[in-house]
Amino acid sequence: MMASRILMQRVCCVLVRDLRGSSSYSSSLTASATVQPFLSRTVLRSSCRSVSFNVQDHDDFTERVINSQLPVLIDFHAQWCGPCKILGPRLEKAIAKQKGRIAMAKVDIDEHTDLAIEYGVSAVPTVIAMRGGDVIDQFVGIKDEDQLDSFVEQLIGQ
Structure with a gap:
């Protein structure tokens, strides 16, 4: 669907x-x-430049994250994770401010354990910043909106 x-x-x-x-x-x-x-x-009513998406499988991840022309923030989260529920909307807001200059991939670690293992995710929320298939930066836990804006702007500015 x-x-x-x-x-x-x-x-x-x-x-x-x-x-x-x-x-x-x-x-x-x-x-x-x-x-x-x-x-x-x-x-x-929907954005043709949708920059936030849920990863469907490993092939989808490769196509939309590894091969992306844009820098990508990967939000490794879980449905049961309270801090993830706080961080997710903050990340969406920080990404929306960039008006299509960065994308965000959301990876549920319970559905995509292979990706979590591959990228060394040992706690959620974990956010990994990638450009051209290379990991540029990452953090674990919650950040406030100003810290997220700064994190995203650094990724775009590199």
Whole structure:
């Protein structure tokens, strides 16, 4: 289900980009009673540059994190972890401030134990910063919003 939703979002983003590049963009949207509601519901309200995502499996991790053109923060968390529930929204907020210059991958350690072991995660929350497939920095535990903003800005500035 999640994979089909991601695929639909990517297809719709391409469609919107193609329509915006065409001179008949506004007329094609207003002329079609079925396209307008579909686009406004599925694409225009969702971000084509979605920078936060849940890792589905090891191949997804490789494609969207290791091979990413953007720097990526990896949030290793667990559903049962209280501090993770506090840190997650703070990370989302810090990432959103960067307006697409950095991505965030969320990895549930109970679902993806192999990735947690591979990256030496021994406690949650653990946040690892990567660029070009290389680990740049990391921390364990909670940070306040100012510390997170600083952490993210350092990753972008490197």
